[in-house]
Amino acid sequence: MNNRLIPLFAALIWCVSAVSAVAIDVKAAVLRIDYPTLLPISRYDLKPDDLGFAGAVLGDEDNGTTGSFLGHTYETAHLAVPPEQADDAMDQLLAEGVRLFVVLADAPDVLRLTDKAAEAGALVFNASAPEVDLRDANCRRNLLHIAPSRAMNTDAVAQFAVWKKWGDWFLLAGSNPDDVKLADAYRRSATKFGAKISEDRTFEDTGGSRRTDSGHVLVQRQLPIDTQGARDHDVVIAADESDYFGRYLSYHLWTPRPVMGSGGLRPVTFHGAHEAWGATQYQTRFEELTGRYVRPEDYNVWLALRVIGEAVTRANTSDPDGVHDYAVSDEFELAAFKGQKVTFREWNGQLRQPILLYDGSITVSVSPQDGFLHQSSPLDTMGLDRAESKCTAFD
Amino acid sequence: MKHILLSTALAALIAGPVFAGKAFVSNERGNTITVVDTDTWEVITEFPGGNRPRGITVSPDGSKLYVCASDDNIIRVFDTETYEELPSLPSGPDPELFILEPSGKRLYIANEDDNLVTVTDTETRTVLAEVPVGVEPEGMGMSPDAKFVVNTSETTNMAHFISTEDYTIKHNILVDQRPRYAQYSADGSRLFVTSEIGGTVSVMDIAEDGTPTVVGKISFEVAGVQPEWLQPVGAKVTSDGKRLFVALGPANRVAVVDAQSLEVLDYILVGQRVWQLDFTPDEKYLLTTNGNSNDITIIDVATEKAIKSVQVGQQPWGVVTID
Numbered sequence: 001m002n003n004r005l006i007p008l009f010a011a012l013i014w015c016v017s018a019v020s021a022v023a024i025d026v027k028a029a030v031l032r033i034d035y036p037t038l039l040p041i042s043r044y045d046l047k048p049d050d051l052g053f054a055g056a057v058l059g060d061e062d063n064g065t066t067g068s069f070l071g072h073t074y075e076t077a078h079l080a081v082p083p084e085q086a087d088d089a090m091d092q093l094l095a096e097g098v099r100l101f102v103v104l105a106d107a108p109d110v111l112r113l114t115d116k117a118a119e120a121g122a123l124v125f126n127a128s129a130p131e132v133d134l135r136d137a138n139c140r141r142n143l144l145h146i147a148p149s150r151a152m153n154t155d156a157v158a159q160f161a162v163w164k165k166w167g168d169w170f171l172l173a174g175s176n177p178d179d180v181k182l183a184d185a186y187r188r189s190a191t192k193f194g195a196k197i198s199e200d201r202t203f204e205d206t207g208g209s210r211r212t213d214s215g216h217v218l219v220q221r222q223l224p225i226d227t228q229g230a231r232d233h234d235v236v237i238a239a240d241e242s243d244y245f246g247r248y249l250s251y252h253l254w255t256p257r258p259v260m261g262s263g264g265l266r267p268v269t270f271h272g273a274h275e276a277w278g279a280t281q282y283q284t285r286f287e288e289l290t291g292r293y294v295r296p297e298d299y300n301v302w303l304a305l306r307v308i309g310e311a312v313t314r315a316n317t318s319d320p321d322g323v324h325d326y327a328v329s330d331e332f333e334l335a336a337f338k339g340q341k342v343t344f345r346e347w348n349g350q351l352r353q354p355i356l357l358y359d360g361s362i363t364v365s366v367s368p369q370d371g372f373l374h375q376s377s378p379l380d381t382m383g384l385d386r387a388e389s390k391c392t393a394f395d
Numbered sequence: 396m397k398h399i400l401l402s403t404a405l406a407a408l409i410a411g412p413v414f415a416g417k418a419f420v421s422n423e424r425g426n427t428i429t430v431v432d433t434d435t436w437e438v439i440t441e442f443p444g445g446n447r448p449r450g451i452t453v454s455p456d457g458s459k460l461y462v463c464a465s466d467d468n469i470i471r472v473f474d475t476e477t478y479e480e481l482p483s484l485p486s487g488p489d490p491e492l493f494i495l496e497p498s499g500k501r502l503y504i505a506n507e508d509d510n511l512v513t514v515t516d517t518e519t520r521t522v523l524a525e526v527p528v529g530v531e532p533e534g535m536g537m538s539p540d541a542k543f544v545v546n547t548s549e550t551t552n553m554a555h556f557i558s559t560e561d562y563t564i565k566h567n568i569l570v571d572q573r574p575r576y577a578q579y580s581a582d583g584s585r586l587f588v589t590s591e592i593g594g595t596v597s598v599m600d601i602a603e604d605g606t607p608t609v610v611g612k613i614s615f616e617v618a619g620v621q622p623e624w625l626q627p628v629g630a631k632v633t634s635d636g637k638r639l640f641v642a643l644g645p646a647n648r649v650a651v652v653d654a655q656s657l658e659v660l661d662y663i664l665v666g667q668r669v670w671q672l673d674f675t676p677d678e679k680y681l682l683t684t685n686g687n688s689n690d691i692t693i694i695d696v697a698t699e700k701a702i703k704s705v706q707v708g709q710q711p712w713g714v715v716t717i718d
């Protein structure tokens with residue numbers, strides 16, 4: 001700002017007409033639980049220390065710029081804790097008066113923290129847990145989901161496969177609990193969109209195929225053997241949420257086929273090369289602020305804060321109930337650099353959003369795909385629809 | 396500006412040989428400017444326009460072409476006869492759209508990456524002021540009396556009314572998601588602001604002193620087109636204030652709106668991802684840039700029909716015409 005000519009701060013002074021405004025100071029917090037994990041297959045996937053928090057910094061900045069015209073300020077705290085300290089961390093934030101939370105954690109922790117928040121009347125945004133159950137039988141009124149469910153992600157992949165007329169799938173699933181859940185979601189998506197799983201196999205996690213112990217040497221011998229003799233298939237669908245083999249698949253199959261899911265073409269909310277729909281501006285703002293490329297977690301946190309900002313701007317409220325009610329109302333809409341407005345499913349608090357299909361360098365396609373129709377929104381062709389939802393907390 | 400151009404045109408008609416009019420199209424991906432003859436609709440030439448050329452306009456006398464070279468962070472200037480490049484103007488980072496005041500002296504530029512509107516003197520080629528605005532400033536409109544510049548900010552979702560006297564914001568009006576373009580009627584009594592993701596056009600009445608009041612909102616509906624794809628971007632109003640034309644982006648249509656009753660009368664099918672619009676100076680034709688089909692569509696304003704498409708460069712973004 002220093003080197004600029006005549007910066008006219010006068011314009012930043014609360015200067016309003018026609019926009020009815022009440023001074024509001026918005027306090028929020030991002031709570032991230034850091035679990036002990038193994039290294040990712042690719043160094044590119046190493047988690048930066050400011051994962052998610054960087055999105056909050058941009059969210060505060062974007063909201064704050066708008067707020068400067070309306071007398072609203074935004075301040076978001078960030079906290080990364082090991083699992084055993086998560087409850088204390090939330091207690092502390094609640095004691096400091098925070099009632100709006102963005103949580104990056106696994107489903108059981110999200111649920112426990114959400115219930116704790118509910119006792120204090122606080123609202124939680126889930127920015128990472130993909131558990132369908134959290135949007136279904138175990139939904140909570142004070143829990144809104146920015147992160148897509150596993151079902152949304154697998155439906156996004158399934159629609160693309162079906163659009164391509166790749167109707168016969170070889171489903172290769174990992175053996176860890178989350179891999180099994182993901183594989184189930186793919187089976188459900190196959191049924192939903194009329195694809196056939198012609199081969200269904202599990203690739204056991206024996207704990208040895210990582211790059212640091214020359215993973216590729218083992219994998220080059222092992223994967224072709226494990227994938228040979230499969231019935232005819234058009235595409236291999238990898239269900240590897242624990243990230244131990246999916247990334248290797250493309251060039252190590254017995255039968256050469258495209259790979260989708262946890263390797264090859266992956267469903268993501270956002271990535272650092274996405275440029276369509278004005279996203280370039282988002283990328284340059286993010287990179288200038290953080291010195292790195294954006295991750296889906298950063299984008300999810302940014303989006304959660306933008307939802308809060310939109311409620312404050314349009315409905316003049318930062319009260320958790322006020323934000324919640326505005327977010328799930330018909331009035332709510334938000335531009336999110338995905339070509340159409342994003343809104344919430346009023347029956348379970350899940351954000352409706354397009355899912356990007358990303359090959360590691362570009363947006364290859366965006367789901368929902370053409371031709372998948374729905375009576376209310378094409379976005380509702382992905383994930384749990386109203387009729388199948390067991391969530392009653394939003395009734 | 397139209398009046399000046401119109402009188403120049405009449406003078407030219409009376410004074411001597413008729414010169415063919417030209418349209419200049421900025422090609423965002425091709426980094427070129429395509430020049431089209433507006434009598435024969437033939438491409439005359441294509442010349443380098445800097446990196447990522449988007450916003451495009453001409454000086455009141457039609458002699459200079461100004462182009463927002465977004466990735467060069469400057470305004471490139473060209474001679475409209477020889478296409479020779481003239482000294483550039485400072486713009487601040489990532490200029491996307493701009494508006495030139497009727498006198499041709501001050502250029503108001505939206506800096507998309509920096510939440511600023513930069514005011515540049517076209518004669519001294521210096522920056523006069525920087526006005527902080529909302530996140531991702533884009534649309535730039537100017538009241539016909541040149542007293543107000545309206546900037547729309549795409550992520551803040553406001554129209555900011557900046558006084559050209561002291562460069563401060565006098566009014567902020569919230570509009571629907573991702574406002575793209577602001578267009579006053581020729582008599583200055585109305586302002587139209589398009590919202591791409593909101594899918595609407597906000598209509599404001601403008602008081603004598605420039606104060607805006609929101610009086611309505613236009614929405615669109617086309618059978619067989621998903622509502623999500625009806626995304627208003629560029630907009631132009633006829634000088635008699637009767638018709639508003641709105642480019643609907645990926646819906647590949649231009650909406651024809653009764654600018655008084657705000658009723659949508661028709662949708663004209665044009666090329667793919669229709670973005671910005673400009674009339675020919677005589678207002679006989681409306682030109683549309685179609686970013687995904689790499690062409691422009693020519694609409695006959697009187698009959699409200701598309702009459703022709705002309706292939707231009709890669710990803711056409713903006714268009715401006717001269718006599």
